[in-house]
Amino acid sequence: MLRSEDHFLEIVDSLFPLEHEHMLVGRGDDCAVLQCPERLCMSSDLFLEDVHFRTRYFNPEDIGYKGLAVNLSDLAAAGARPLGFNMNLIWPGYLDESFCRRMLASMAELAREFDLALSGGDLSFGRSLGLAVTIWGKSPERNMLRGQGQPGDIVFIVGEVGLARCGLILLEENDPELDRFSLAVGRHLRPYPLVSQGRELTGMKEVKGLMDVSDGLARDLPRFLGPDHGLELYQDFPVHPEVRAFCRDRQKEPLMFTLRGGEDYALLGVCSEKNWEKLHTGLQDLKKIGNIVEVPGIYLKGKKLELKGFDHFEKK
């Protein structure tokens, strides 16, 4: 058991360094004082038990990892260099010290990989485990916004989509064939934040806009395109082999499944048709998925698709 707040802080201090080039006053005072770039990116995400994860199939390391990774993904989509984060932890009494250590050690490992300072936070008891992380970093010179594409432009993705939803379903159902879908399961438990890809894309002036896909393409594409535009999908839309296999087993339509899947934390970008070759050659992981059209909606062979993505307030 965690004996006291001080006991918890000891664990934190043993895992997260108190020194960082951007931290003038670190944790332990009323608030941190940070040496900041003039343009700062900041983003917050909740990561809650039984909403965003379950302790039945997330081990402590997965929770610590993903609670921070989803925040890194927001900075990735802004092309920012992450520098630090504040961590609010809601801690239920029934979890033990070892759970806490393992969870935080895994978070600390990811923080170290990206050279992040833990700049503060808060701790409270609660009925179920929860993390609320606010991440901050150096913004690039230009703002990587949504709604920057024009009709005819190419929309592309970096990373995979659909895999994480496939993993989620398999884990929820405790499927005996989890091993057949190790990529999908891994993508749900530990999405890798595409920070370096986001920074690289931001550095290429041909990329007009960028966004991370957290709620699924069905929901995020309209946000990315803006209210006046839609997307005509290519017929060879890149559906991942594991998603294909999963959909074959369950008689689902793989494209529709992929478009509805959330939590992949892939990046969505846009460039003009003429710049595509240049971009594509420079960054080989890009996959183009469609062309922007003048009417809202997502289309395949000119036919509008009926789609819904993830909304915390809507019934699934």
Added chain:
Amino acid sequence: MLRSEDHFLEIVDSLFPLEHEHMLVGRGDDCAVLQCPERLCMSSDLFLEDVHFRTRYFNPEDIGYKGLAVNLSDLAAAGARPLGFNMNLIWPGYLDESFCRRMLASMAELAREFDLALSGGDLSFGRSLGLAVTIWGKSPERNMLRGQGQPGDIVFIVGEVGLARCGLILLEENDPELDRFSLAVGRHLRPYPLVSQGRELTGMKEVKGLMDVSDGLARDLPRFLGPDHGLELYQDFPVHPEVRAFCRDRQKEPLMFTLRGGEDYALLGVCSEKNWEKLHTGLQDLKKIGNIVEVPGIYLKGKKLELKGFDHFEKK
């Protein structure tokens, strides 16, 4: 009922302006881009139902107010000028739209008073209502730290202590005489953040250190003094008249009660004995409470007091 995430965001946008001199890219993209001072203060606090507040006696306006106010108090203790905040909201399905509007309108009013930008956040369903706010602001040139006092120095408070605990007990017990203790009750429901006092004190070079008292003097004084020092309390320690009346009714020792009380969000400061008159004349709300001594502990007439403050992990 809140119909969707977009519905919630509509309410937010109707209450919190999207424009702010320090917000280059506002809410609605992957992350905000902020125009930052070089030295930035940042702090986070959780504010959770049935841990930090109860909906039985906190109305929606109180919750919205206090969820932000406790964060402002952290910046007050750093002498910082608050500029903006991110708000993570955990929303239980049983609350209705009117509750949400009232809560956020009250938070927006406090934000307006301090000219704060709402720079982002996240929203999720959850079992009970919760807020996790991260506030940021301009740090003063010098760091207002803990552990700066020396033996003989005077420790003082700005604001009252003990009142909020008195209010909490009365509210928890649904006491029929709540009206007799309106200050105490008000202090628990709506602690006013002492931002201008914090900035003023920071501007006076005689003030060596500053801290906000959120967990009670019994717990916060040792943190403020550091491991090598203690405090000899003055015998005329300022116990508030409502706390006196409360303790008389219940046969409690008023000083001990006051020292154990948390959540007042008063400020604790330290200066040398010779500078006290100057400080006191400049800022009339200061009350000196004791002198620093060379041994850890809190003393009255040379006798060490047995005290404990608030710890989220310890039984009360």
